[in-house]
Amino acid sequence: MKLLSKEQIYEGDKLTTERQNISSTDLMERAGTQIFNWIHLRMQGAQVPIHVFCGIGNNGGDGLVLARHLITHGYNVITYIVNCSDKRTKDFLINYDRIKNVSKDWPKMLSCNNDFEDIVIGEEDIIVDAVFGIGINRPPHEWVQKLFQKFRESKAFTLAIDLPSGLYPDRPVEDEDAVVHASYTLSFQSPKLVFFLPDTAKYTAHWEALDIGIDRDYLIQTETEAELIAKLEVIPLYKPREKFSHKGMFGHVLIIGGSYGKIGAVNLASRAALSSGAGLVTAYTPKCGYHSLQTAIPEVMVITDDEEKFISNINFDIKPSVVGIGVGLGTSEKTMQAFQTFLKSNKLPLVIDADGLNLLAENKSLLKLLPAQTILTPHPKELERLVGKWSDDFEKLKKVKAFSKKYNVIVLIKGAHSITVYHDKLYVNTTGNPGMATAGSGDVLTGVISGLIAQGYEPLAATIFGVYLHGKSADISLEDYGYQSLIASHIIETIGEAYIDLFKQPEQPQQEEEQKK
Incomplete structure (x- = not known):
């Protein structure tokens, strides 16, 4: 709308x-x-x-x-x-x-x-x-x-x-x-x-x-500056699958992140990428993440850095379709160097979250290295570090639009109504609830958006659709868990139901049913 x-x-x-x-x-x-x-x-x-x-x-x-x-x-x-x-x-x-x-x-x-x-x-x-x-x-x-x-x-x-x-x-x-x-x-x-x-x-x-x-x-x-995104707006974005589909048709997500004590973020993002429909998912972590990931998610492949507790070098011989980077990554000096080296040579689509955003904010010259339509998914404080402080929401939107145009990136402003910003255009999401204010829900979103890009969705469509699915999944989970008990894993568990809901017909009123009888 x-x-x-x-x-x-x-x-x-x-x-x-x-x-x-x-x-x-x-x-x-x-x-x-x-x-x-x-x-x-x-x-x-x-x-x-x-x-x-x-x-x-x-x-x-x-x-x-x-x-x-x-x-x-x-x-x-x-x-x-x-x-x-x-x-x-x-x-x-x-x-x-x-x-x-x-x-x-x-x-x-x-x-x-x-x-x-x-x-x-x-x-x-x-x-x-x-x-x-x-x-x-x-x-x-x-x-x-x-x-x-x-x-x-x-x-x-x-x-x-x-x-x-x-x-x-x-x-x-x-x-x-x-x-x-x-x-x-x-x-x-x-x-x-x-x-x-x-x-x-x-x-x-x-x-x-x-x-x-x-x-x-x-x-x-x-043409309007802003659009409201609900079910009717995302249904045209959906890509149906053919009968003779195979995993190679739905892309390969590489999730880069994790550090000692924060491997769970990679776990969540990787599971979400799979649940959103990616054909293959590989996690790239420090050595401390190997056993936990191989045990917890048998469907995900794992590559490790030589370092035990943090990523010091990003080097892989696979050919992913998209890279989601930053979840649980940490901001150590060696990690910053690895991140910078990676950006200089990378040509793949990127979804950047969490410490990936903090590293960009620490060295803003790296923003010039981002591929066109890289997706940034900051929470309010991470956004402030990127674009500077604002006095009100209108100034915030003005700053984010200018930032998006300057670096040709897609910025997702997370909130009760998350807003996807690309240049001068705003896409306001309608799904989601306060139960999502919990650790790891942002990691899940990184995985969902990455999984959609792997399947062939354009970055802007993947962001709009991904934010909707993420919020709808949380809304479905809310029915069983309520605001206080909802956790990030619950959101992943209901991504499938969020897909199914796209084409679910509304229930007919009881009166109409009785008339039919």
């Missing part, structure tokens, strides 16, 4: 009215009606007080459409106008007149001299936030912030229209008290990037995108 920018949303609205020969007021009616349908389906006429707070722009107009439909369908509605400016939009005014025609209780006007004491919101009530939407470009007035504070103090369910008010769609928040904390956000046509960034995701607990009929050709043809 494409994540449209603010400018693209405005352009899409404009083109839709032109191509569908409708007015902007008609489009607003369509949007407000969709919100009403969403609420009506869930509430079925329940008489819980619904407080609809409308700004005086187009977001407020959407709120007025919603309020009007709620009123005409018999809901218990209290409508407020947050009169924060004298710049009312045309469509707001049209819908303000329309709502006055369906109710003798006109919307309550709120202004800067209002202390809100006369507004009573119960904990069981519902608040609809239709104050600002995507159009905000500066912090709201202090009195509006006090209104938002009243929302929070009420503890009522808060439904934001399009975007929680006070949250910018394209830059960081200056004051979190100036933002509505939404329980749920109904976003028009597509979600917003800020729903998936660590600093701003907290402002909406849940979201859903409502289709308001934006011109299809525009949606298909428009």
